Amino acid sequence: MDLGLKGRVAMVAAASKGIGKACALALAQEGCRVSICSRDAENLNQAVDEISVQGETMSLVADISSPQGIEDWYQKTVGSFGQVDILVTNTGGPPVSRFLQLTDEQWMAGVESTLMNVVRLSRLVIPGMQQRQWGRIIHLTSLVAKQPVDELTISSTLRAGLSGLTKTMANQLGPDHITVNAVLMGHILTDRQQHLADVRTKEQGITHEQYFERQAAEIPLRRIGEPREVGEVVAFLASECASYVTGVSLQVDGGIIKGTM
DSSP: OOOSOTTOEEEESSOSSHHHHHHHHHHHHTTOEEEEEESOHHHHHHHHHHHTTTSOEEEEEOOTTSHHHHHHHHHHHHHHHOSOSEEEEEOOOOOOBOGGGOOHHHHHHHIIIIIIHHHHHHHHHHHHHHHHTOEEEEEEEEGGGTSOOTTBHHHHHHHHHHHHHHHHHHHHHGGGTEEEEEEEEOSBSSHHHHHHHHHHHHHHTOOHHHHHHHHHHHSTTSSOBOHHHHHHHHHHHTSGGGTTOOSOEEEESTTOOOOOO
C-alpha cells in the first residue's frame, strides 16, 4: 500500500534508539526525508547509518528538554530539508517513584521533559503546516494515560494531560487540514522497560526473567511488543490513508489497557 508520504519532511524526536528510531525507520521506508535528534551522539550516528539506507536522513545532537536544543534542531531541519510536514514527539520517562517520594524539582523536571518539549516542538512546526494546509502531529505517550501505575506518578499525570492536549490541538488545527493524534504504548522492548524491570525486580524479589514472564502473562496477546510495531502505526497515522483520523489516543498495547474508552 502506498501511504503517500514520498518527499515529506518528518522530524522524529529522541530517535537514536528504541521506539523513536523505529518510527524514523518506518517513515524513511515510506519515502520521507527524516530528521532525528538525541543527546547520545554515538547512538545517534549509528541510527543515522541505519536509517539512511532507507532514505535521506539528517541528525543533530540536541537535548529536547532544552528550549534552545529544540530551536536548534528545528532550524537545522528547515535549513536542510525545508518546512516540516510530520512531527513525531517522543519523550523519555520521568522518575520512577510513588507520590510521597517525589520532590518539587522532580515534578518540574518531568514537566519540562515530558510536556513542554511537546508544546515547544508543536508551536514551531504548526505555522508552516497552516500555510501549506497539510500536516501530521503524532505524540508518543503511554498506556498510563488511561491506566495509571502507582510508581509512575509523574508519567501517569502528564501522559493523561497529553491526551487532553492531543484532543484540543486536533480541534483547533482541523480547519487547517492538520491531524493530531497520540499513540499510547503498552509494554514495548526498550531501555525504559529494562529500567522499570530493574526497579520492580528489586521491590518484588524476583529475577528479570520472571518479571518479563509475568508482564507477558498480563497481556492478551501474551507477549511484549516490538518497537517496529509502534513505528508502523505511526507511519500509518502520518499517511494520506489516515487523513480522517484526528484527536485519537490510539492504544498500541497488545490489549493490556482494561478500559473500553
